[in-house]
Amino acid sequence: MSACMMQCRQLRYNSILPGYVSLASRNSSLRFFFSGHRHHRLMADELLASSLGRGMRRVRMMGGGPRTYPGGVTKWEWKRLNEQKKQQWEQAKRIRERQVFEQKQPLGLTAGGPKKEQDHRIPAWGLDPQMKAATEHSRIANGHPEIDTQGFKFRKLGSEHSHRRYPGTTGIEAKLHVPTFSSSEFNGTDGGLPTVQGQRYNDFRMSNRQFSPTSKVAWASSIPKDMRNFSASAVGERAADLDTVDARRLQNDRISSKSDALKRISSRTGPLRTNLGRLQIDDVNSSVKTKVEYSDDSEDDSYGPTTVSSNTKSYSQSSHLSQSRFDGFKLSALSIRALHEVLGYETMTIVQEATLPIILQGKDVLAKAKTGTGKTIAFLLPAIEKVLQGSGNSLARQKPIEVLVICPARELAMQAASEATTLMKYHKGLGVQVVIGGTSMPAESTKFKTLPCQVLVATPGRLLDHMEKTPEFANRLKGLKVLVLDEADRLLDMGFRNSLLSILKALPKERQTLLFSATIPKEVHGMSKIALKPDHMFIDTVGQEDETHALVKQQYLIASQEKILPVIYSLLQQHIAEEPAYKVLVFCTTANITAFMASLYTKLGFNTREIHSRKTQSYRTRVSDEFRKSKGGIIMFTSDVSARGVDYPDVTFVLQIGLPSGREQYIHRLGRTGRAGKEGEGMLLLLPWEKPFLKKVQDLSIEAVTTPEISSTLYHQISSALSKVGDPKIQERAYQSWLGYYTSCQLDMDKRTIVQLAAQFSTSIGLDEPPILPRNTIRKMGLNGVL
Ligand SMILES: Nc1ncnc2c1ncn2[C@@H]1O[C@H](COP(=O)(O)OP(=O)(O)OP(=O)(O)O)[C@@H](O)[C@H]1O
Helix, strand or coil, X not given: CCCCCCEXXXXXXXXXXXXXXXXXXXXXXXXXXXXXCHHHHHHHHHHHHHHHHCCCCCCCCCCCCCCCEHHHECXXXXXXXXXXXXHHHHHHHHHHHHHHXXXXXXXXXXXXXXXXXXXXXXXXXXXXXXXHHHHHHHCCCXXXXXXXXXXXXXXXXXXXXXXXXXXXXXXXXXXXXXXXXXXXXXXXXXXXXXXXXXXXXXXXXXXXXXXXXHHHHHHHHCCCHHHHHHHHHHCCCXXXXXXXXXXXXXXXXXXXXXXXXXXHHHHHHHHHCCCHHHCCCCHHHHHHHCCCCCCCCCCCCCXXXXXXXXXXXXXXXXXXXXXXXXXXXXXXXXXXXXXXXHHCCCEEEHHHHHHHHHHHHCCCEEEECCCCCCHHHHHHXXXXXXXXXXXXXXXXXXXXXXXXXXXXXXXXXXXXXXXXXXXXXXXXXXXXEXXXXXXXXXXXXXXXXXXXXXXXXXXXXXXXXXXXXXXXXXXXXXXXXXEEEECHHHHHCXXXXXXXXHHHHHCCCCCEEEEEECCCCHHHXXXXXXXXXXXXXXXXXXXXXXXXXXXXXXXXXXXXXXXXXXXXXXXXXXXXXXXXXXXXXXXXXXXXXXXXXXXXXXXXXXXXXXXXXXXXXXHHHHHHHHHHHCCCCEEEEECHHHCCCCCCCCCCEEEEECCCCCHHHHHHHHCCCCHHHCCEEEEEEECHHHCCHHHHCCCCCEEEECCCCCCHHHHHHHHXXXXXXXXXXXXXXXXXXXXXXXXXXXXXXXXXXXXXXXXXXXXXXXXXCCCCXXXXXXXXXXXXXXX
């Protein structure tokens, strides 16, 4: 039997069929093998017909014959369709994830879906710090984003923002398998918080009178956890009021008597308070000598952070600068040269003055200072000193990474890297590199291998990627001397927790760690112990003062849904009229709403830019640079990608539309104006039902303003602009993400009401009716049966 096997690939059957037929007629037994391609199937049919016509006795199709797939497509077409579908599905998933993270709400909408409906109830403005802590362990803690934060990507294990799955777990269970530190790595048994048993109370060095109202925040944060209830209740009280604290509560706190409690608090805080506000040039050395006392003499090393409250009263509220000069400190002459010649700075800001001597001593530091007061230089300058103390200026490329700065957002990382580059301008042979998501990883790896990198600035996801995939990366981190967590509270919250834990685990324990932020909510003190040594210093330059700047005028306005768009228009117009060099940041709740707002107000004639996580990194970098350099006459619509740390000089007005994701976010967004001692204006625009948020910020000086008059012409103008927005998808996406955002906020209203409000929103943005959402989306939003 002769056999002929042929494999046909992409051949034009008309030209070769006759050859096949003649081949078939010359062989008694012949087999043809065809691919499943449509052309080949046709050819097989044809061959069958022709062969039969030429007297072939037995011709049959084997292997099931030509396959058919739904819609009459071939196997390959069917496969391709399926691949396309899968890609679309994954893209939608990525977008969804990005939105969730941008909204700073990392609950149940991720892989595996929510287990219960309440998983969707993501604390946002209604978030109580205690609740946050309580829900901490029930959340999906994934390798979250530089929140956008930005350009979030849903990727496999080890990749940036990875949602880690572990064998045999669901996405939700996976969090339980995230590497954690053993309790031996901490002091105490309650998650790293210091224990009180065995602590010496006889070291009573501070009388009640020494509790000053200006230091209450710092004071409260320095108290061990098992005294927190007590301290939290007392934090708003003067120390003298402590005697009135309920004895039962003291008992609950396992404190045997009130006087014991006082002694314990005093023994922790009393000797540690130092007036750094008055630190003078000559004090530098003495500040080392007469270093702030901490409980080195304690037999129990489980004490909490040492608290240093900069005496903010020493400075005028309007001044962010201290009287100390950089050249009065023991710093490298080349760094000081860069400060003077390139940046033009002579004197230090308050936070720089307060933290520099302590960081130079080698202590771990948790520092709180208002927005725009120079925290970046406060940590970079002493960190660079550490590099200089060690490796010197040699050109070796494979030297360890000595300083690692982790930032929660890409723009922020680039900014910190650029500031470090400036400070190191005259240090030959030292290099700064930045690794952030949304850029080419191989390019980063090549740069890393070929150029010096003593200082590395990174976002958590990309850093983890490199640690896992780039050869030598993790090794070079073994020589790390200083770790900085910029925007510490953001990095320590649930969104980044897992990534951060994995990173910390891989870093050497013998390092100095610095945590900086403008807001340090109470729960961060507990979390900070993951990264900091137990005897770290908490340096609070804000104290009892308002966390916002006195020079920034803060207002809020409540307007109904149908008035929101005209009100925004009026507010912008009004500001432009008052401030010809206007430079405005408009914060929106989600990326899609930002995109919608930007396109609408562009149509209305404003000079706008937009920046959010749905834009590519190169676009974001370009727009961000443009806005930074702009001398005015520009309005940038942004999501929370610009909320923290980003230093845009001379922003004249910050407008926040809708519910901020929390009190901290409000403060950080507002902090984009009034930087470096300048003036600024902020406006929070809320819908009537969003008003309860104001309770969260009631201690800040925010004035109410009334809704401006809106003419019928303006209404007409807006509705005509809405019709010109162009792509109706922009509005539809805005609606969907509005619904996603508010269903994930912990609002005091049922889902039906939220859906009704969403319908109002859709009308206000020019949709005839609310778009129909995919079933999966509805399910993920927890709106099954409601939508
Ligand atoms: N010693 C100084 N003298 C004058 N200007 C300074 C000094 N240090 C920092 N600045 C400037 O102050 C501005 C704010 O600094 P930076 O961005 O570090 O603030 P920040 O406290 O980190 O703010 P945020 O909390 O928003 O992150 C920058 O433009 C910076 O260049």
